[in-house]
Amino acid sequence: MKTINKNIGFIGSGNMAQAIIGGLLSQKIIKSKNIFSSDPSPQRRNQFSKEFSIKTFSGNVEVVKKSDVIILAVKPQIMEKVLKELKGNITSRHLIISIAAGIPIEFISKWLGDDLKIIRVMPNAPALVKEGISAISPGKNAGPEDLELAKEILNAIGKTVFLEESYLNAVTGLSGSGPAYIFLIIESLIEGGVAAGLPWEISKELVLQTVAGSVSMVTLTGKHPGELKDMVTSPGGTTIAGLKVLENKKLRYALIEAVEAAAKKATYLGKTYSKKNKTK
Known part of the structure; x- marks a missing residue:
C-alpha cells in the first residue's frame, strides 16, 4: 500500500x-x-x-x-x-x-x-x-x-x-442509508428466531453468520442473488413458505421504496443548499 x-x-x-x-x-x-x-x-x-x-x-x-x-x-x-x-x-x-x-x-x-x-x-x-x-x-x-x-x-x-x-443522491439512499435498513432486517430476524423459541443470544449468532455467509456467497460466486435464492428454495419446503409471507407483505417493494425515498430526500436537501447559493 x-x-x-x-x-x-x-x-x-x-x-x-x-x-x-x-x-x-x-x-x-x-x-x-x-x-x-x-x-x-x-x-x-x-x-x-x-x-x-x-x-x-x-x-x-x-x-x-x-x-x-x-x-x-x-x-x-x-x-x-x-x-x-x-x-x-x-x-x-x-x-x-x-x-x-x-x-x-x-x-x-x-x-x-x-x-x-x-x-x-x-x-x-x-x-x-x-x-x-x-x-x-x-x-x-x-x-x-x-x-x-x-x-x-x-x-x-x-x-x-x-x-x-x-x-x-442515489448513493445516499442506497449505501448511505442502507446500513440502517440492514440493521432493521437483522433485528427483525433475531426477533423472529426468539418468537420461534430460540434464546436471544443464539438467535443473534445464527442471524449474523447467516447474513455474513449470504453476503460471501453473492461475492464469491458472482451469481445473481435471485439465482442463489432459488438454490435455497425447495418445492413445497420451509423456505418457500417463508418467502411467500415476505412477498405478500411486499418486503421487496418496501426496500425499493425506502431507497427511493431516501434518495429523494437527499435531492431535496441538495436543492435547498443550491437555492441558498443563488440568494447570496
Missing part, C-alpha cells in the same frame, strides 16, 4: 474523521505528525490527541495553514458557517475533500472559490469498522492525481467507487 507524503487536515473531529484517521494510521499510510484536526470541544481534541498522537486545534484556520489536503468532516447544518471562516485561507494548492452529506460541490465552491480542487465523497457507517464503501465524485478542477489521492485516503476505511456527482 502506498504511503501519503502530504499533510492532511480534518475540519471536524466526529466519528467519520476518527474512522479515517484510525484507518490511515493503522495501515501505516501516513505518519501521525502529518495529520491535524480541529474541533470546538476540548474533550474531543484531547481524545484525538491521546488516541492518535496528532496535533489538534480549536480553530479551523490553523489546520488549513498546516495542511495540503483539507477534509471537511462537519455536519451539513454548520457547513456554511465553516466555509465562511475558511474563505480566503484555502488556495489552489489545497485539495478539498468533503464528506458532508447532501452538500453539493457547487455550494462549497461558491464560498471558497471556483478555481479550487474539490472532491465530494459519500461514505457510510461501516467505515467505523473499516468495512465501508465510499462513492467519490470529482469537481471540475480535480485531476487524476487528486482522485487517486482521495481513493488512497478512503480505502483506509473500506472500498471506493468513482461516480459523477449527479449519482450521489
Whole structure:
C-alpha cells in the first residue's frame, strides 16, 4: 500500500474523521505528525490527541495553514458557517475533500472559490469498522492525481467507487442509508428466531453468520442473488413458505421504496443548499 507524503487536515473531529484517521494510521499510510484536526470541544481534541498522537486545534484556520489536503468532516447544518471562516485561507494548492452529506460541490465552491480542487465523497457507517464503501465524485478542477489521492485516503476505511456527482443522491439512499435498513432486517430476524423459541443470544449468532455467509456467497460466486435464492428454495419446503409471507407483505417493494425515498430526500436537501447559493 502506498504511503501519503502530504499533510492532511480534518475540519471536524466526529466519528467519520476518527474512522479515517484510525484507518490511515493503522495501515501505516501516513505518519501521525502529518495529520491535524480541529474541533470546538476540548474533550474531543484531547481524545484525538491521546488516541492518535496528532496535533489538534480549536480553530479551523490553523489546520488549513498546516495542511495540503483539507477534509471537511462537519455536519451539513454548520457547513456554511465553516466555509465562511475558511474563505480566503484555502488556495489552489489545497485539495478539498468533503464528506458532508447532501452538500453539493457547487455550494462549497461558491464560498471558497471556483478555481479550487474539490472532491465530494459519500461514505457510510461501516467505515467505523473499516468495512465501508465510499462513492467519490470529482469537481471540475480535480485531476487524476487528486482522485487517486482521495481513493488512497478512503480505502483506509473500506472500498471506493468513482461516480459523477449527479449519482450521489442515489448513493445516499442506497449505501448511505442502507446500513440502517440492514440493521432493521437483522433485528427483525433475531426477533423472529426468539418468537420461534430460540434464546436471544443464539438467535443473534445464527442471524449474523447467516447474513455474513449470504453476503460471501453473492461475492464469491458472482451469481445473481435471485439465482442463489432459488438454490435455497425447495418445492413445497420451509423456505418457500417463508418467502411467500415476505412477498405478500411486499418486503421487496418496501426496500425499493425506502431507497427511493431516501434518495429523494437527499435531492431535496441538495436543492435547498443550491437555492441558498443563488440568494447570496
